[in-house]
Amino acid sequence: MESLETEIERVAEPVVYVIDDDKHMRDALLDLFLVTHRQASAYASGSEFLAAVDTTGPGCIVIDLRMPGETGLDVQSRLISTGSRMPVIFLTAHADVAASVRAMKAGACDFLTKPFVAHDLLAAVENAIRMDGERRKLEAERDHVEALAHTLTPREQQVMFGVVSGLMNKQVAYELGISEMTVKLHRMSVMRKMHSRSLADLVRKVEKLRKN
Known part of the structure; x- marks a missing residue:
């Protein structure tokens, strides 16, 4: 049986997933994350993202609240229904108190209004990835102990x-x-x-x- 330290070391590098129907915004966010040495990839819709990404992996999601068709809240609901616990950060051009409350109650890490300050978004992403990493470490420890107990x-x-x-x-x-x-x-x-x-x-x- 592998040691707990070996199991944790094998965890992949966290990825920041951007979901926004605005191509200019997707490109700008990708540039921002890549400049700060964060792996990142972008998708035009929630459906495109969910079809391409293993949402059990490490990282976080930066998603536009208001998109045509499937909204950011819809995508969040779909993630929850699949059992994904990947942290979600919402971006919106409209201050929507009801939507922000709903998003936070469903487990969103943060809710930022466009135009946002790059530092604030980067800080939110770092916090989300840190929280995700801590959760994964605790789960790995629990799984390791369960394997020993068996x-x-x-x-x-x-x-x-x-x-x-x-x-x-x-x-x-x-x-x-x-x-x-x-x-x-x-x-x-x-x-x-x-x-x-x-x-x-x-x-x-x-x-x-x-x-x-």
């Missing part, structure tokens, strides 16, 4: 949950109807399989399992 036998799992709940070996033995020596052997196996060098580390890992 290597345990049912009895080892019982011993593990007993130990992390604060029970002593003899108490776990009494609860499970086995000998204290058997508990000690299972405990050693649990520590090895869970890649834990201390009880505190094992407790932290089990907490990740319980938060799932």
Whole structure:
């Protein structure tokens, strides 16, 4: 099994996805992100974007709120329906309080009004990518712990949950109807399989399992 560090290192470089029906705006945004050394690609519509991009990958979306046909809010709804958690930043030429509230309630990271200050947009993008990276790291840690936990036998799992709940070996033995020596052997196996060098580390890992 690969180490957690190796799994995290394999994550691809984040991409900024621009969705805007205005070609001049798409080109300007691409230039802005490329100058700041961010990978970026642009699409004229939400449908074009969704057909071409794996929305489970790392990055964020910068999308125009008002586009002909499918609006930015429509695209956001479609992303949510597919289970995508990629951060979304909305751009709009019209201050629309109702739309901004709806977008933020649905999980949008930011809502900027055109003409926007380049620094503000870049700051919003950096924040969105940072948040996305932190979420992905936590999910990778949880998945790694789940994979380790799946290597345990049912009895080892019982011993593990007993130990992390604060029970002593003899108490776990009494609860499970086995000998204290058997508990000690299972405990050693649990520590090895869970890649834990201390009880505190094992407790932290089990907490990740319980938060799932």
